[in-house]
Amino acid sequence: MLEPMLPENPFQDPLRFEPRTPECAIVIFGASGDLAKRKLMPALYRLAYDRRLSAGFAVIGVSRTPLSDEQYREKMLAAVREFSEDTKIDDEVWGAFARGLFYVAGDAGDPALYGRLGQKLAEVEQARSTGGNVLFYLSLQPSQYAPAALGLGAAGLGKGNGWRRLVVEKPFGHDLASARELSAQIHQVFGESDVYRIDHYLGKETVQNILAVRFGNGIFEPLWNRRYVNHVQITGAESIGVEGRGAYYQEAGALADMIQNHLLQVMATIAMEPAASFRAASVRDERSKLLRSMRPMTAEEIRTNAVPGQYGPARVGGQDLPGFRQEPGVDPRSRTDTYAAATFFVENWRWAGVPFYLRTGKRLPKRVTEIAIQFNAAPLAIFDGEGGDRPPNLLILRIQPEEGISLKFLSKRPGAGIELRPVSMDFNYGSSFGERSPSAYETLLLDAIAGDATLYTRQDMVEASWAVVEPIQNAWREAAPDFPNYAAGTWGPAAADEMLARRGHAWRRP
Ligand code: BG6
Numbered sequence: 001m002l003e004p005m006l007p008e009n010p011f012q013d014p015l016r017f018e019p020r021t022p023e024c025a026i027v028i029f030g031a032s033g034d035l036a037k038r039k040l041m042p043a044l045y046r047l048a049y050d051r052r053l054s055a056g057f058a059v060i061g062v063s064r065t066p067l068s069d070e071q072y073r074e075k076m077l078a079a080v081r082e083f084s085e086d087t088k089i090d091d092e093v094w095g096a097f098a099r100g101l102f103y104v105a106g107d108a109g110d111p112a113l114y115g116r117l118g119q120k121l122a123e124v125e126q127a128r129s130t131g132g133n134v135l136f137y138l139s140l141q142p143s144q145y146a147p148a149a150l151g152l153g154a155a156g157l158g159k160g161n162g163w164r165r166l167v168v169e170k171p172f173g174h175d176l177a178s179a180r181e182l183s184a185q186i187h188q189v190f191g192e193s194d195v196y197r198i199d200h201y202l203g204k205e206t207v208q209n210i211l212a213v214r215f216g217n218g219i220f221e222p223l224w225n226r227r228y229v230n231h232v233q234i235t236g237a238e239s240i241g242v243e244g245r246g247a248y249y250q251e252a253g254a255l256a257d258m259i260q261n262h263l264l265q266v267m268a269t270i271a272m273e274p275a276a277s278f279r280a281a282s283v284r285d286e287r288s289k290l291l292r293s294m295r296p297m298t299a300e301e302i303r304t305n306a307v308p309g310q311y312g313p314a315r316v317g318g319q320d321l322p323g324f325r326q327e328p329g330v331d332p333r334s335r336t337d338t339y340a341a342a343t344f345f346v347e348n349w350r351w352a353g354v355p356f357y358l359r360t361g362k363r364l365p366k367r368v369t370e371i372a373i374q375f376n377a378a379p380l381a382i383f384d385g386e387g388g389d390r391p392p393n394l395l396i397l398r399i400q401p402e403e404g405i406s407l408k409f410l411s412k413r414p415g416a417g418i419e420l421r422p423v424s425m426d427f428n429y430g431s432s433f434g435e436r437s438p439s440a441y442e443t444l445l446l447d448a449i450a451g452d453a454t455l456y457t458r459q460d461m462v463e464a465s466w467a468v469v470e471p472i473q474n475a476w477r478e479a480a481p482d483f484p485n486y487a488a489g490t491w492g493p494a495a496a497d498e499m500l501a502r503r504g505h506a507w508r509r510p
Contacts (some may be wrong), residue, residue, distance in 0.1 A: 060120055062499055165195075
């Protein structure tokens with residue numbers, strides 16, 4: 001559905017010029033997979049709908065199912081109809097877009113595929129004037145990333161008369177050594193500056209806005225350090241379970257699925273130093289420096305500063321929810337974490353001693369991603385009748401599903417005497433801008449086509465995150481955790497509350 005007409009809005013600029021992307025072909029490996037159908041195709045269609053794609057644009061879908069170009073177009077139309085949440089299917093726009101969709105069947109591990117792909121690319125380049133520019137997008141099983149990159153290299157497709165770039169989905173490796181090895185294999189074909197490791201959280205409007213708020217304003221930065229910040233909480237809660245992804249998830253677990261990438265990237269965005277400019281190299285250098293300032297925990301620290309959880313069955317809202325071990329594809333004795341919480345410290349001058357509490361989990365009471373920055377209390381209680389329990393000053397950056405920022409502080413309640421009450425100053429994206437936020441994949445695809453890697457992760461960042469996460473992962477694999485340790489529909493294991501309580505803190509209930 002097209003977004004409704006909104007009242008006139010002072011922030012909206014109807015004449016804003018949105019440039020079109022350079023011409024190119026996008027080759028999507030895993031073209032009939034879930035990600036391609038749910039996210040990539042709707043994002044590309046939306047870019048077409050917004051007239052952001054140049055006339056010299058084509059998509060070549062690659063996957064094992066044999067399909068003709070026409071059948072692929074029909075499948076993609078069905079996917080866009082099903083998964084385009086807020087974009088009208090306009091016959092004319094779809095028709096023009098669909099003429100640029102092509103298909104090649106084959107297995108990423110089969111060298112013969114790349115000969116056929118090369119042939120198709122040459123035809124498409126001629127027919128669609130894509131200028132020889134190609135963005136290869138690996139939306140495959142992780143075990144297929146290296147074979148695909150090497151297959152492209154062996155067929156000579158890693159180079160050409162235009163640019164060649166490689167987008168790699170997460171997970172990038174399953175530990176530090178495998179991440180390094182994967183980079184080394186990819187680098188046989190693509191230089192690091194042509195490798196775009198995707199972390200879709202960095203493409204979210206509200207995550208990008210963290211940098212705008214921090215570095216576009218003068219009021220926040222002076223407070224953004226150990227002198228004024230008491231601690232930071234980053235929550236990535238999901239109410240869904242593993243949704244048919246039991247087999248993948250059982251191997252990954254919450255720590256690797258969400259903290260190693262998304263939440264650590266969010267943390268790096270919150271805590272990094274100001275970049276010299278908003279150019280890819282500067283911003284990525286600062287994110288990387290921040291991640292490298294996080295010291296991996298010792299075994300003793302892991303015991304007190306990291307908490308794994310796994311949900312058990314429960315009856316929630318009149319519905320019986322299975323435990324993780326009862327989910328399809330999951331080992332009934334699985335020791336996989338579906339919840340992970342950890343206390344991290346950043347060893348630099350700005351943050352030394354400030355706890356960053358990160359938590360994520362499946363089957364929590366609601367879907368919410370937010371960052372809560374808790375400031376130190378006022379040094380004295382000068383108002384009569386004030387108890388010791390003053391609610392803290394909080395700056396809450398809400399990433400999703402609500403998008404906005406709130407500042408919580410105390411105010412005088414009207415009336416005689418002075419009685420303090422917590423109040424909130426709220427900014428809400430929807431009502432302030434009245435504009436649709438592009439999806440993370442729209443932003444990231446546009447950036448990759450334009451050659452802007454600012455919102456993509458780099459080899460050193462991925463390695464730094466694995467260096468922090470791997471010891472925890474190993475410790476949890478060695479221990480025999482007492483799972484399940486939280487009921488579906490609750491806020492996770494009691495041990496996660498105790499972790500904060502030891503420092504006199506408590507998780508916010510978002
Ligand atoms: C993915 C994880 O990367 O991110 C999923 O593999 C998770 O398990 C998802 O559900 C969350 O993304 P979002 O954008 O819905 O918060």
